[in-house]
Amino acid sequence: MGRAVGIIGVGQTHHGRRTEMSYPDLVREAVVRVFDDAGLTPADIDGVVSGTMPSMMEGIALTHFYFADAMQAVGKPILKTETCGSTGVSIAQTAYYWVASGMADCVLAVGHEKMNEGNAQATMTTVVEPFYQRYFIAGAPGVFSMQSQMWADRYGIPEDKIRDAAAYISVTHHDSAFDNPYAHVKLRVSMDDVKNARLITYPVRLLDVCPTSDGACALIFASEEFIRKIGKKAAWVKGVGYRGEEYFFGDSDKGVWQSAVQSAKQAYDQAGITNPRKELDVAEVYNPFTFQEMLFYECFGFCGFGESPDLVLKGIFNRKGELPCDPSGGVLCTNPIGATGLIRVAETVLQVMGKAGDHQIPGAKLALSHAMGGVDQFNGVMIVGSEL
Amino acid sequence: MAKEYKTLMTEIRLPYEISYGATWTRFFEGMAEKKIYGTKCGRCNRVLVPARSFCPRCFVDTTDWVEAGQQGTLTAWSYVSYRYFGMPTEPPFISALLRLDGTDVDFLHMMGGFDMSDFEQTRKIVKNGMKLRAVWKDERQGHILDIKYFEPA
Ligand SMILES: [Zn+2]
Numbered sequence: 001m002g003r004a005v006g007i008i009g010v011g012q013t014h015h016g017r018r019t020e021m022s023y024p025d026l027v028r029e030a031v032v033r034v035f036d037d038a039g040l041t042p043a044d045i046d047g048v049v050s051g052t053m054p055s056m057m058e059g060i061a062l063t064h065f066y067f068a069d070a071m072q073a074v075g076k077p078i079l080k081t082e083t084c085g086s087t088g089v090s091i092a093q094t095a096y097y098w099v100a101s102g103m104a105d106c107v108l109a110v111g112h113e114k115m116n117e118g119n120a121q122a123t124m125t126t127v128v129e130p131f132y133q134r135y136f137i138a139g140a141p142g143v144f145s146m147q148s149q150m151w152a153d154r155y156g157i158p159e160d161k162i163r164d165a166a167a168y169i170s171v172t173h174h175d176s177a178f179d180n181p182y183a184h185v186k187l188r189v190s191m192d193d194v195k196n197a198r199l200i201t202y203p204v205r206l207l208d209v210c211p212t213s214d215g216a217c218a219l220i221f222a223s224e225e226f227i228r229k230i231g232k233k234a235a236w237v238k239g240v241g242y243r244g245e246e247y248f249f250g251d252s253d254k255g256v257w258q259s260a261v262q263s264a265k266q267a268y269d270q271a272g273i274t275n276p277r278k279e280l281d282v283a284e285v286y287n288p289f290t291f292q293e294m295l296f297y298e299c300f301g302f303c304g305f306g307e308s309p310d311l312v313l314k315g316i317f318n319r320k321g322e323l324p325c326d327p328s329g330g331v332l333c334t335n336p337i338g339a340t341g342l343i344r345v346a347e348t349v350l351q352v353m354g355k356a357g358d359h360q361i362p363g364a365k366l367a368l369s370h371a372m373g374g375v376d377q378f379n380g381v382m383i384v385g386s387e388l
Numbered sequence: 389m390a391k392e393y394k395t396l397m398t399e400i401r402l403p404y405e406i407s408y409g410a411t412w413t414r415f416f417e418g419m420a421e422k423k424i425y426g427t428k429c430g431r432c433n434r435v436l437v438p439a440r441s442f443c444p445r446c447f448v449d450t451t452d453w454v455e456a457g458q459q460g461t462l463t464a465w466s467y468v469s470y471r472y473f474g475m476p477t478e479p480p481f482i483s484a485l486l487r488l489d490g491t492d493v494d495f496l497h498m499m500g501g502f503d504m505s506d507f508e509q510t511r512k513i514v515k516n517g518m519k520l521r522a523v524w525k526d527e528r529q530g531h532i533l534d535i536k537y538f539e540p541a
Contacts, residue, residue: 020393059400124471128404131416132438132532135476136496138468142483150464150485200466200485201506246444250494253438254464283451388441 001270002100003122003383004224004388009038010346010355015184015334017116023058027112027216028070030339034108034218038232043073045220046104049094051111052338057123063112071110071218084127085140085269085286086242086373087111088217088341089380093240095221096382098200100237104127104286111342112216120212120337123137127375140288141201141209143376147254148203149289154255155306163203165309166290167194170185170207170332172318173287177329179358181302182215183344184334205292208332210288215336217343224388236348238366239273239383241266249376259379267381268301277302277316280383282324282351283343286371288331297325297345300381308315319361327351327359341371352386363387411441414453416530420468423534424522426491428452434492457489459521459541465499465514467507479502486520486538498531501539511539 011034018026034100035041048064048071055061061079064073064080071078081090095109101358121139128134137143152162171191177183189207197205227234233307239265246252264276273279285300303311303321310358311317317325326332328347331340348367356364365386372379408416411427415438426437427450434443437456441450446461463485471479482499501523504510520538528534 020391021396059398119473125472125474131408131412132473133496135532137481138466138483139472141470142466142468144465145466146483146485149466150516153464199467200467200510201469202507211520248444248496250496251444251467257398273507 003102004097005099005221005237006227007219007237007345007349007384008227008232008234009034009040010220010349011035012182012343013038013215015182015336018214019116023114023117024067024070025066026114026214029080030112030216030218031071031110034220038220040106040220044106045072045076045108046095046106046136046197047077047079047081048073048090048095048108048110049081049098051087051091051223051335052113053084053087054119054123054127054355057113057118057337058122058125059118059367063089067110067112070107072183078332079165080232082338083377083378084373085288085337086125086341086371086378088343089369089371090373091342092219092345092378092382093242095219096237096240097221106220106222108217108218108220109217109342111339113213113336113338114214115336116214119383122374126311135376137249138201141204141374143151143249144292145201145204145291146326147257147376148289148295150255152297157306157309160200160223161283161309163195164191165294165312166208167191167292168312169287169293170194173329173332174326176319176359177333180328181357182334183329184215187367199378204289208290210331210335211333213334213336213340215334217339218347219342219346219349233353235352235384235386236388237270238373238385239267239270240381241349242378242380245377254376256298257295260296263379263381264300267383271383274332276300276368277364278322280368282327282348282361282365283368284326284330285372286331286341286344287326288335290332292336293325300368300370319359324361327356327361341380342372344369348384352384409441411439415439419534420528420530422486422524422528424456424458426454426456435490436493437488437491437495440536456491459519460486460488460495460538461513462486462516462518462520463494464516466508469506469507480507482514484520486537497535498537499539500537506519517525
């Protein structure tokens with residue numbers, strides 16, 4: 001680990017269909033809020049990291065130029081990262097490394113997406129080469145459904161049980177979104193609604209899938225020295241992990257997803273976590289698809305492989321359970337992709353600072369955030385705690 | 389009622405000329421002859437398909453060309469019931485991962501050759517581990533879609 005790094009400000013837009021606003025103005029909404037929250041000004045910032053989906057999504061290649069004014073980045077070093085779904089965690093880790101290295105004291109991290117302006121599934125097909133895999137990836141739902149199907153079959157999980165558990169996740173997350181003022185989809189759904197929703201890519205149905213959201217999120221990362229000097233409370237970064245996969249979808253095992261397993265292990269080792277289900281107080285697991293969320297519980301060691309559907313149905317991972325997952329409503333209810341991973345980090349910061357409002361998990365001190373990206377290539381994990 | 393603001397409908401069309409290189413070129417020439425070529429790694433002895441110039445695990449050049457079986461076993465599948473940009477055929481169709489005979493990685497393509505308009509019926513037919521075989525187009529161009537689909541064997 002480098003030197004200690006804390007997160008001292010959180011700014012989120014109200015996520016949703018934001019056609020009343022241009023893209024730079026939407027980014028600025030989050031940036032204004034992060035400066036308000038941290039009590040800092042752009043003059044305090046040493047560097048800026050931002051990112052989006054692959055630029056095919058935006059239709060504008062250099063978003064860090066397009067948003068330079070909205071992020072108050074002019075005259076400062078600026079970096080861009082785009083790793084599809086994991087962009088937000090990539091941004092957070094870039095900002096973390098920058099401060100941890102000692103090369104900056106205070107870094108602004110901004111993730112953003114206006115999903116309603118482009119075509120997300122078409123963009124995702126362009127992640128892979130145009131002569132083989134592009135045809136069959138079928139956007140995000142296609143590959144992730146295949147992965148879920150492989151995992152369920154591997155562990156012999158009965159179809160009815162996994163369907164019930166996924167529906168339970170959908171119902172509880174949709175309920176949670178009502179307690180998150182920034183969440184996009186606010187919809188009461190029943191188990192039957194989920195199970196009877198329109199089929200998208202088997203086994204995924206419409207209410208198992210995240211929405212198309214516009215939104216931005218901004219965080220401020222600072223060194224321990226900077227934080228002590230200004231006398232602010234911080235959420236401290238305890239561990240980070242990131243891994244990628246081999247390029248060809250069929251080359252590596254997706255049923256036990258190694259990049260997810262290893263990114264969590266790297267973060268746990270740094271944070272000194274040996275029993276995540278017991279030691280973590282809350283997790284924001286990247287869950288654009290309900291079925292995928294269960295695979296992550298297992299890859300992250302929250303339970304053994306093949307066990308998650310039973311534990312989900314017992315309520316282990318709901319807001320009153322042993323390890324609450326996605327009390328914000330998660331990606332399932334809000335997905336401005338370039339911001340989504342950073343929102344996961346932001347939500348864990350709010351939790352360990354006791355500032356999560358109506359979806360606060362009482363007494364949360366240690367929290368895991370996660371995002372996956374590429375089409376099925378990347379996993380990134382960040383762990384924050386209330387104590388250094 | 390909230391005021392409606394203007395939006396701009398626009399698109400970007402950019403030309404690319406992407407090199408296949410020697411290995412992909414030979415692989416796609418094989419497609420035109422109804423052959424699915426893989427390459428073998430001399431270090432880990434895995435047969436990789438589609439053919440590669442190097443083994444991604446051992447990071448050494450592959451040594452031998454191998455013709456993969458026309459049959460294989462289904463590893464994972466997804467019933468695709470929505471339309472997307474660049475899709476290979478009209479939905480519904482089945483994206484499939486399959487392990488071709490004589491190879492050591494999964495091949496990504498699609499299933500076909502039976503009526504899949506009704507999902508509940510389809511689900512009774514499609515099972516991981518089932519045997520599949522390649523069905524080729526009559527007119528082939530050295531393209532991945534020269535294989536029409538893989539059908540139950
Ligand atoms: Zn090898």
